[in-house]
Amino acid sequence: MAIANALFDTEDDEDTNNLRYVDIPYAANDIKQFLSIIMNSPLLPIEEAIKPLVHLIDDIATKVYIIKQKLTTDDTDDLTLDELAAIHLYIWEGSQPTKCIYYLLNEIIRHEFPEEFQLWHPYLNLLLTALGKLPSIGHHCIVYRGVRLCDLSNEYKDDGIYTWWTFGSCLRSLDQMKSPRFLGKQGVRTVFKIDCYSGKRLPLSEDDEIILTPGFHFQVVGKLRSLDDLNTIYIREISSSSTEIILPVPVVTTIEEPEEPLSLIVKTIPQGKSSMKSRKSLKNTTYRIIKMSKVLHVCSDHILELSGKRLRIDDLKHILNERLTQKITILNLSKTNLTKAKVKVIAEILRTNLTLIELNLSYNPLDNAG
Template identity: 40%
Template sequence: MSTIEDTHLLKPITDVQLEPRKTLMPIGGYEAMPLLPIEIAVETLVDIIPDIQRKTYIAKLCAQDHTSTDSLTIDESTSIILFTMEWNPESLYSALNRGLRSEDRRALKIWFPYLKLFLTTVYKLSGIARHVWRGVTLDLNKDYMKNQTYIWCGFSSTTQSLDVLESEEYLGRAGTRTLFNIDYMNAKPIRNHSFYQSEDELILLSAFQFQVTGKLDSADGLHIIELKEDADLLRDYVAYARTFVGPQLTEASGKLLVSSYVEMRKVGSGKGQVSAYPRQLESLIRLSEAHAKIRLSDKVEELDVEEAKRL
């Protein structure tokens, strides 16, 4: 019988061939969901992932040791651990990406409670600019034309190590292979909250839009395709957020802003130090609102304030 332990490979790195060849409607509506405990957030998934509650229990046990990094709660860390776990016949990651790649966008509603918790958690993690890799043991060279723009609808698991992909556990060094070298500005490192911490995994968010900037074919069946995040899309995204998104402070985020400002004044009240001024509180509020806009959220939540404090 298959267990989590004997299906530990990062299959998401090598599932790129499952991406649809057409643009799908963006998902929307999960933002309005309340943040729920992880056990409740997965209840709507029982019909499609029968073992989800037992796997959630295992993931939460693992999360006890992971919350010291990135200031995540146990439930938040659990949402990532659950995302990284692999099991047969279908893990949460595989089922989620299958839904994200489906034309039936209504079927995604059962995912909203989990997506709310998972994406809230992922947005807390500091994104990093990196060249990352993913690949598949197929020839996808003709599917990606130079200077053309494409979208990957699902979440993409990647690695910074080419050696990982070229190991025999993944693609190997012989036979037909396609490697994607991806220049991404906001890769999310999840190693600290992964079920398999030996793997240096970074994820690309769903609906990742990119341009093919280069292609290289070798004689041994290897195809390398270079991708770069679409800067025009990012500019359009920011313009949309500025124009149409006006997030409001929630009661919880308002209290956190006040307490943060009080702490700033305490830190700056010593002899020879400059105390915090109201203008600094205003800056903290504006940064919090800006972070909420980036998430296209109509509410400034505590995670936005925490990110503003880090800035």
């Protein structure tokens, strides 16, 4: 994006620019048939591909000319100059974002205007071909995409499977996404934390931009609302042919065998103080079981919320063994007064867990060793 912005002397307006990172994704109808037609069309030089768009985008031919003059064969890798220019034209930010390529193209996809969509076929073919040549980022790469002034939590159901048909620009850093340049730190916002493998890292992007192409298929694996009105939706990319629910891998815990067999000792408890202690111990145990049941009851299917709970190490072990065998993706253990012994228990239980994507240990008295 550095090249594209520098070419046209655009200003970074924090309120308007970077809109492609924070617009609403489109997850409605299937446009796969249109994309199939486009990808089977012959590739045209970019000067020809943009001709149908001249009346939509001011000075688009001039922009393409300048981009190609600035780019060199060293920038292209396996891409042609036309293909690389198509990418830079897409990510170009102007003073009016609603007149930029990325905005207009995604609007056409959202509103399904067949006649107008046909005007984009030659350019879209070049852009998709270019993105297809870029290497994918690989498995379990976490990227972020946001939406300003909007809570989309109710639009994405737990375990729901969706497909985004618009192009989606993402960032690798949550802190960067929450900066004033993008989502900001005030007001109602939604951020998608995306575990993906098919994203494309754009060449020469100053923001380490990852783009998700149309047809991005995913499942919702968790949701979380923070006190600063930031709503997080956790999603995981799945195969486009997949319709099954992602099931977690059961946690296997090992118990060391004692060196000698344990003997069963039957001890008679006399009446009196010992009996009172026994009843008190039983009462405390019953209370702890009821307390743990309430803790488990208030947790959602995907979030194990233990923040502020001062649990004994045995209770902590029981809860984690009980719940992490299910489909928990978020574990919040903030303000739980964790000790080194408790951290060791947590680490041992999580050793074989493959479903957890966020662990919060903040506000605990832990040092580097812990």
